Amino acid sequence: MILTIPLAWLQLSRQRVRFLVALAGIAFVAVLMFMQIGFQDALYASATKLHNNLEGDLFLISAQYKSLTSNQSFPRWRLYQALGFEGVESVSPLYMQFAKLKNPANGLKFPMYVIGFDPVKSIFKMPEIQQNLKLLQFPDIVFFDRASRAEFGPISQYIEQGKPVQIEIFRYTALVGYKVKVGGLFSIGPSFGVDGNLIVNTSTFWRIFIDRSAQSIDIGLIKLKPDADPQKVLANLSAKLPEDVKVVTRQQFMTLEKNYWTLRTPIGFVFNLMVFMGFVVGVIVVYQILYSNIATHLAEYATLKAMGFKNKYLLSVVFQQALILATLGYIPGFAITLGLYDIAKNATNLPIAMDIQKAIVVLTSAVAMCLVSGFLSTNKLRKVDPADIF
Template identity: 70%
Template sequence: MIINISLAWLQLARQKARFLVAATGIAFIAVMMFIQVGFQDALYTSATQLHNHLKGDLFIISTQYQSLTFNQSFPRWYLYQILGCDGIESVNPLYMQFAKLKNLNNGIKFPIFILGFEPDKSILDLPIIQQSHSLLQLPNIVLFDSKSRSQFGPISQEFEEEKTVILEIFNYTSSIGYKVKVGGLFSLGPSFGVDGNLIVSASTFFQIFQGRSVQNVDIGIINLKPDANPQRVLASLTANLPKDVIVITRQDFINLEKNYWTVRAPIGFVFQLMVTMVFIVGVVVVYQILYSNISSHLAEYATLKAMGFKNKYLLIVVFQQSLILAFFGYIPGLAISIALYDVAQDFTNLPISMSLDKAALVLFFIVLMCLASGFISTKKLRNVDPANFF
């Protein structure tokens, strides 16, 4: 085996320029895979950030629910209906809707996602919400997401400089803006469907959206008593609530959101298609590299065959070359991708970061890609006949 590794390495290292080009090509493929996997993970992570921060054990949503970015309401009286059920401690409504926020500098209006709830009942586990719930009880006070994208203007900077920040919000059915004051900042972040977030009290929410009824709830948040059995309560509510709503756990709620972005939203399909295409292109690139290397050393392989070495020995050499190329391409690809992740995160405010599972997944794909290419490229080697050379 030591001889095999030496032979595999010496063949690759003999032509340094070709080896460098080969490693660079695989590094490029690795970077492309990392970019696709990173953005795909950011898609799911950003889309479910709110789900992870909701303070609840179970959740009521409409059967028409597709994603947070769609309005799918149900009657509020459903929440009152379940208050007396065994094991339930409290039930709180959450209202959500898009509006347009006017940029402080240029006057352009951009869509922003608004979350409204009763401020005396904290339904988010964000630290600022715990500290600022009394502020939200004041009329026309909002909390602004400091991770919102830059098109909304320097709202966070001006608030941190202790300036009075007045925002003007427009709903989609009126040309008249509604003015509110920023009372604090929180950190949630945008997603592929949301550029920024505002948190308001329920009363302020319905001042902004005057055409909307307080009786239409988007999400019902259920908190259970400490001794309650979640599955038993879930089964009881499912049996007794009307069929136009469903009760689900947090994980099922998260999975439902991910499923929308994976299956129903075009961007999920695009990411999966791009990963597949990058893998196929990588197989072709590495195949060309290995095939060229085999062709240039075909006489040497024929000599080894004439000396009594079996096909198995020669194939192992090629597979080891595949693994060497995978290693020397993956390492720089990983280093470049870490830097690109930082740039992408700063530019998009999406949660794009390197993790052990991403690094392991791309390494697996790179190794598999190189081994597949090695297997395809050995066809010519298996058929080589020493008699044709001597």
Template identity: 70%
Template structure:
């Protein structure tokens, strides 16, 4: 049995150094795209962690709301007005605000995100929080985010070793600290705008932030009665509640936050631009590789053309080379990216994770990139005349 080795492979493998350099170039571009997409996805995933972990069917936010880290409060009475509708079973409120936490080891202060709520009711889908609701009912008690960045000091480690842990919290513009006891841990994690989180009761929050009023909340959480039509209730609430609030589903709340970071912030624009630039750079790199390969084998292509082979066959060789380069360059690219993802996750505490959708997106992008380069690099091959070569 005779095994036919494709001409495309023979041409690529003939000059091994050039072939390896070409694969390294494509692998680099694949890694570049993986890292851009990975950090972009980490941005959106981390920015919407709170929304994903809130219990509820519908959510009230201020009409001036921009994002969770730059939100606006609205009158708490809007919750009770919503409770007056037949399909609304219960309402809860969430207060959010930045504070500064003093590192108990070096005394330095770092911004931390504080989430305050009524601990008599569970509003989070976080087992660690729900298990410690009774502790939060005590005054001056907090739960600390074990996934926070290390700048806050070894708080989680000391608590895990059953050592008593107290920390000092400062209002964002205050020079007077407020001492609280860490009674438990939970895991939420940082984002591009938040380094760590604290859970506290709303009464403790009011003592910490004395300029705040309990009559103004940041997020309203509505739970509907079983069988209620969520979209119908949303439409009804939007029509009858005052225009200083907006009613959203969970998906709408997540999309609203995601859209803010994607469209209305420089970092979202930069990530989108870098993904496009990575693709363009890849097209240029692969174009140079394929064009150089065509130029060095132009006599062979002219010979094949003189023997009667059509342009379709010759172009097919180049597109096969592009496909081979894409696949073989992608394999080390995804392997290196997986290692870099783990390093980035450990260093930043952000959810930089490899997933099937990222792998598929970059694979398709790499194939499209190489095939586009193949199309651009074959102009010379289409018009080659054997008479001019010989």
């Protein structure tokens, strides 16, 4: 019977302190990659959460559109032109602009994203908006985003306790604010460009932003008839509407937003760079571990070579060590990340969460990182000559 000796494991575990330090280094790199990927996914998820919560089959936007937070308005009558096309059932305008909300507890002002629509029907998928739509039909009644950052004060807590809440909203150039009453809550949450959200009806929106014209809208929602072909209607609208607007599907709308944060802002570049740097750091760390291990046991490897073991076997031992380090280092890294994700989510209100895709991506990266290090560290082993050692 042939006994298989776990040489790779025995070499690693023989020096326990070095082995534990190696695992700690790989766990650190795994945590670093998890956090970078987690924040990157949170960037995209938070930036497109409003897109996912809008009722619409197609969306009309300005040809100069960059992102939700960059105001690019277009003439309202373009949207009503779309209403005349075959397959279109209804259209709804959406108005969006930044203002400053005064914290009712301490009087400090912070930027707030105000979203205005005509509440004849709900254009939001959120149940809280749909169930309390009639409240928004009254003037000077607003809905507050309960997931907004903490600097806006205990508004959501007051509402949940049944206390009346009046807040003051300021245009950026205004010294005097406009007072409104909070009539309800909803949940969208902040993003990297928005700290909090308010939903108002159009009449309240124009009272807040007296310099805005009702004829300039930011987003047009297009609802299609049940039997309409979305691609056919999209092609028809794109071909016949003027070039100052463009029609997109929900997925295209979200892709535009993601591309803006990835390509037009430093944030996307920084996240990608940090993930890459984490991988490089991991390769260097594991390379140092494996190279040191090979150097320490070079005489043993030379003895095995003199006994007839081929380079293929010796190299397989090193790659086994790389896989062991990747697997055992990944486990504590994964566990630590779960706790850090909870801390980051509570601190930022961003949608940072673990999922199977992140787990697989980081595990694959850890294995690849260790295998690359294993390949680089075996150069000396491939050239070892028993005659030189003895």
